[in-house]
Amino acid sequence: MSETPERERATATATVHCDGLVQVYGTPGLEVTALRGVDLDVAEGETVALLGPSGAGKSTLMWLFAGLIKPTAGVVEVCGRRMNDISGRQAAKMRLREVGMVMQNPGRNLLPYESAIGNVLFAQSPTRRTPKAKRRRAAGLLEAIGLASVAHRPAGRLSGGEQQRLAVAVALANGPRLLLADEPTSQLDLRSAAAVIDLLRAANEDLGTTMLVVTHDPAVGKAFQRTVTIRDGRVGAEGRAGEEFLVVGKDGSIQLPTDLLEVLPPGTLARAVRIPDGVALHRADMDGSGDLDALRGPDSTSPAGGQRP
Ligand SMILES: Nc1ncnc2c1ncn2[C@@H]1O[C@H](COP(=O)(O)OP(=O)(O)O)[C@@H](O)[C@H]1O
Ligand SMILES: [Mg+2]
Incomplete structure (x- = not known):
């Protein structure tokens, strides 16, 4: 693209901060706990990139960030x-001016009777x-997302993939300071997905748009x-350039990233050992010193492969 839009306003920084975020849907007796204490900071x-299985609470997080629901x-x-206290009108104004949002259902982001370019x-x-x-x-x-040929078609008559790309264009149109996008490439082939990713990168590089x-x-x-x-309503693993980060939950629990689960599968008895700059986890049944009976206490029976001294 030849031009980059001017930065419209300079208010506070385009950051996201959440602390102990809990979201419970429904009425007493019929409750679904979607988020169970999410702590997250985005600079x-x-x-x-927010990853995680279906039902983990990812869309719920995005709705909270966009001010569409209250925690x-x-x-x-x-x-x-503070989105907790903001009115619906203020939140709508934020979405219009500084927070671009692509919802998971692309049609919901568009005016269906308006043309693509009209949107x-x-x-x-x-x-x-x-x-x-x-x-x-x-x-x-x-042009950048390959929709020039359908620019004058009503948005409601575009294919799912076209609507998805159009929703990204709409969300980026006024140069938002923060972009929230919920699975913006889920209906796209590799080429269209690459065009969307290029567009996101350009917005980040040219305008410094924060992206979630x-x-x-x-x-x-x-x-x-x-x-x-995000796993089961909490922040599980964090990664940066090949590293894996874990967050210790308020109750002391940690969730291992998938590749480490190959080393310590669910149900493995592990030994936590204090090391100079932290804690190492060893498989108690494989680290040589693994005396499962001693770890499990005097009443336990010897597990398969375990040996009494
Ligand atoms: N409006 C709602 N009412 C009741 N339960 C909901 C609602 N929206 C989402 N949920 C539930 O909250 C949990 C998290 O959903 P969601 O945030 O959509 O997860 P994800 O986007 O990671 O798939 C799921 O169990 C889902 O069924
Ligand atoms: Mg979702």
């Missing part, structure tokens, strides 16, 4: 504002750009600086 300009407990701050023009309404600049920006975005993207797509994970895994 200005950072690109974070049951805990703190959520976005762009320096991208409308998204720029809060900017002070001239009509000509808006049209240039809209055409540039549609839910994805199952390894290509998105690779293009981003950091990955955070």
Whole structure:
């Protein structure tokens, strides 16, 4: 794209902060706990891929960040504002001006009777750009994601994959400071997904847009600086350039990343050993010193392979 939009406003930094975030859906007796205490910080300009199995609470997190729902407990701050206290109108204003949102169901992001280019023009309404600049920006975005040929088709008549790409263009149209995107490449072939990833990267590099993207797509994970895994309503593993980070939960629990689960499968008895800069975990049945009976106490029976001294 030839032009980058001007930064419209300079308010607080485009960061995300949450502390002990809990989300319970439903009514007493019929409750679903979607988030069980999420602690997460995203710095200005950072690109974070949110991974995790279906039902882990990823979309719930995105709705909380976008101010579409209010948390049951805990703190959520976005762009320096406490989303717990913000009104629906203020949240809508934030989404219009500084927080771009791509919802998991792409159709929900679009005006179905408006043309593709009309959607991208409308998204720029809060900017002070001239009509000509808006049209240039809209055409540039549609070109970049391969939608130039359907620019005048109503959004509601585009295919699922086309709607998904259009939703990304709409979310980026006015140069948001923070982009929240929920599985933005799930319906795309490799080539279209690559175009979307390029567009996200360009927004981050040119404008410093902070990005938080839910994805199952390894290509998105690779293009981003950091990955955070959500599992069962909590932050599980964190990774950065080949490293794995674990978060120790408030109750002292940790969740191992998948590749380490190959070393310590669920149900393994492990020995925690204090080492100079932390704690090492050893398989108690394989580390030579593994005396399972001693670890399990005097009443336990000898497990298969275990030996009494
Ligand atoms: N509006 C809702 N009412 C009740 N339960 C919900 C609602 N939205 C999501 N859930 C439940 O919350 C949990 C997390 O859902 P979600 O955030 O969509 O996870 P993910 O995006 O990781 O698949 C799931 O068990 C889901 O069924
Ligand atoms: Mg989801």
